[in-house]
Amino acid sequence: MNNTKKTSYLAAAAAAVIVIAIPFLTPNNYIMQIINMIGIYIILGTGINILTGYTGQLSLGQAAFFGIGAYTAALTNTRFGFGFLPALVCAMVLTGLFGLVLAVPALKVKGSYLALLTMGFGEIVRIVMINWTPVTNGTAGVLGIESPKLFGFAFDTLPKYYFLIVIFVAAGLLYQNRLIKTRTGRALIAIREDNEAAELTGINVTTYKIRAFVLSAVYCGIAGVLYAMMIKYVSPDTFTNNTSSIILWTAIVGGFGTILGPVIGGIVMQVLPEALRFLGNWRLVVYGVILLVVILKFPGGLYPYIQKFIDRFKKAPEPGLTGKE
């Protein structure tokens, strides 16, 4: 026990060193931006992981919340001069409210119908972004978003911005970890495993499903703010069904219902298309084929396999406490 604890502290320390070293080892802004996008997708992936991975509610409309977060930041910043923190709070509240709005009809359906409902929600939000021109500036999008400043420190370059993203990725993962390993997480997993048995174990299934929708929306909202203030421009083309799919895939490829799955998924889903650029027009074909192979060869996502691989180098676990302990 002591030894495994030591190893995990060492692993955490090593991970921290690598995370801090990354921007200093990155040769150019192109790669830095990809790395920052990985961070944003880890947050998006964590959000859908809570809703779909742990609670079992399939969502194909996550890009809508991502978009609402991004537009909230863009508009509060450019119109009212809101700084990073006030914009973030607005985005979190607004996406949370929209999560609540979506949860109400979503409670009445499940499975494929829930997928259709969430996809429809995503489309509605995108269409509103395009057509509500006086507010959203339509297809032209919103330009001129300022770099965030926190306590006098400006995150005005991509390497600096990286650290801002790291803070939110770390906070998002830690919160997810704490949530899943306590009462709320057990309730969410119970709902995923058996709705009725959960209710008859004393869990108010309705309110916990709503909580999952709201939380997952807020995660997307935070990612949206980080995205808008990094790219400094938002337009409806970013928040399409395709983006919703990539968010879903991030969690699937990494491993639904695992704490660190979204990290693996975020890396794979962002790095792969860039690494395949040399293939020219065949890039997306190969990308698709690789993803298909991944889900066929690694059902349940990559993370559980990586975990198993690492466990081989660790000592045999205590009897009776194998499995998830």
Next chain:
Amino acid sequence: MALLELKNVSKVFGGLTAVGNLDLTVEENQIAALIGPNGAGKTTVFNMITGAYKVSEGDITFQGERISGLKPHKIVEKGIARTFQNIRLFKKATVLENVMTGFHTKSSGGMFNIIYNPVKISREEAEIREKSIEILKFLHLEDIMGLEACNIPYGTQRLLEIGRALATGPKLLLLDEPAAGMNSTEKQELMKTIYRIRDKYHLSVLLVEHDMELVMGISENITVVNFGRRIANGTAEQVQTNPAVIEAYLGRSEE
């Protein structure tokens, strides 16, 4: 005052009366059984007690308080827990996590207090864990607590379901065919376990069971239903000699 009291309870599906004018009482610290031929409405009664079905007519009271009309999770909070005929565990969660989930109504961890009150929640979690392990030890399941629930043997899964139900801190435990698929030795074991549970947790048990060996061996009060109506009530001996019961189970001689 009876712990659980069903007064004149009916359940109508469309035009079909599944349960009609049923009276049923379970006393404190009593092991009671509800029996009847297939389709007699036993599971419907369970579903009404737990709130899964709305009562069409009549009242259900628990510890003197009307519970018919409450939501299922509220009824669990009041102190009624159940197991299922076709085992319904949280399959991908571990044995320990299944029992820990049962402590839901007795704990306070939420979305926000895990941030602003981490010490309290950590303490609460440790307590839940300890109490869950205690239940697992009581059921002799502590050796497998790290396994996923879907990977443990069938009979053990039934026991784990009871463990999860006990975690909710019930005053009344509803067991839906706990002996299904068990052999004679396992049934004897189960009987002992039910007695032990009653004595340790000071609760009442209401069984729905087809297995007469178990029902007659353990129940202090038996209610027999047929076509949704009560046809007999009493001790094992009284019920076994009741002509209406014999007729329901064996049919009537034509001569």
